[in-house]
Amino acid sequence: MRKNAKFDRAEVVDNATRLYWEKGFNGTSMRNLQDVIDMRPGSIYATFGSKEGLFKEALNRYTEMGIEELRRCRVHSSSPLVALNVFMRNVVLDYANKAPNRMCMLAKTMGELTQDTPELLKEAKRLLAKVEAEFVTLLQEAQDLGELDSTKNVATLARHIQVQTMGLRTYAKACDNQEELETMVDDVFKHHPF
Amino acid sequence: MRKNAKFDRAEVVDNATRLYWEKGFNGTSMRNLQDVIDMRPGSIYATFGSKEGLFKEALNRYTEMGIEELRRCRVHSSSPLVALNVFMRNVVLDYANKAPNRMCMLAKTMGELTQDTPELLKEAKRLLAKVEAEFVTLLQEAQDLGELDSTKNVATLARHIQVQTMGLRTYAKACDNQEELETMVDDVFKHHPF
DNA sequence: GATAAAATTGAACGGTCGTTCAAATTATAT
């Protein structure tokens, strides 16, 4: 007596995330979304509730992808700090062609949204904190392994990585100078507060 | 036989800039603008050509305001590097309540816009470069006065300040921790590459 | 005061927006 949804929710959210990441919340229309996720309005609203609801899910998917990538970097790297360096090179340098947008979707969202959509703003902040916590975990591991001086404050370092990454990705979109960017990424780990 | 415009163009652009800065290009409607600048559609279009035209002028006004503020900081400071520090404290810390948005309008614009509006994107990049050039001028002065080691590359330092400022302002909007932010601003000038 | 050019007004345009919902379709359990 039941009929199950035939679309692949993960795939749909992936496509929506890509579009939202590229064009932003205000820059993306429901009709744009209908096209890329191949669903009709009724289905979209039955599944996600609203344009905001789908965006919220996209923000979460984006963050999940980022954290997965960070963990992949860890697996393929010889140490936590090398993994962090590789991850930062990825997002600052290699996203140039691969990603829908050079900038961090969470940073973009922080810039675009106001108190007109308080829940989305809150969600973006929450997810940025989640990413930062993931950095903390990796830095903690670095300390445990003796790669990082045990006197360092991992919370401070994680915050520092957030600021550097968001700053560099914004700068990268405005002025793409691969060599200089590469130097700046590497410098993050060579100097204070590391 | 002529009739001169009765509105104050500078004041109009100021008000438009404030609104655009707060809500972004896509988040601001012409009707929102009509309200805050107190002009009717016909007059706006006769004066600025389009929503994009007015935004372009707002970007320029925003940049002009920023550069003026930087120069004010220089006048009221004992040295170029102190002036840079004061300026950064202003935009990162004091804008919390004063400004329409904690983030840099140019950075916000870089995040929001795509190749759908290539001229606005180009203009934002151009203006970011202009700000960077202003930093170079100040750093050059610091070198001339012996406040800054003459072996330092002023272009590199200016780029560094851009990245730090944009990163910190984005972070500040996501997670307002005044004390930590203050430390991070001051650290910019205490450590590499300074 | 008459003239004419410039500036201003605001109704209106076609289009797109986010969203709804009655109707059609589908897949399962009997």
Place this chain on the structure above:
DNA sequence: ATATAATTTGAACGACCGTTCAATTTTATC
């Protein structure tokens, strides 16, 4: 095969979008 309930469809809604332009108002000049 039939009944049933979940899912899907897409036309339609009212609101708002950026923009236009004929009509009106204003003001410097003679």
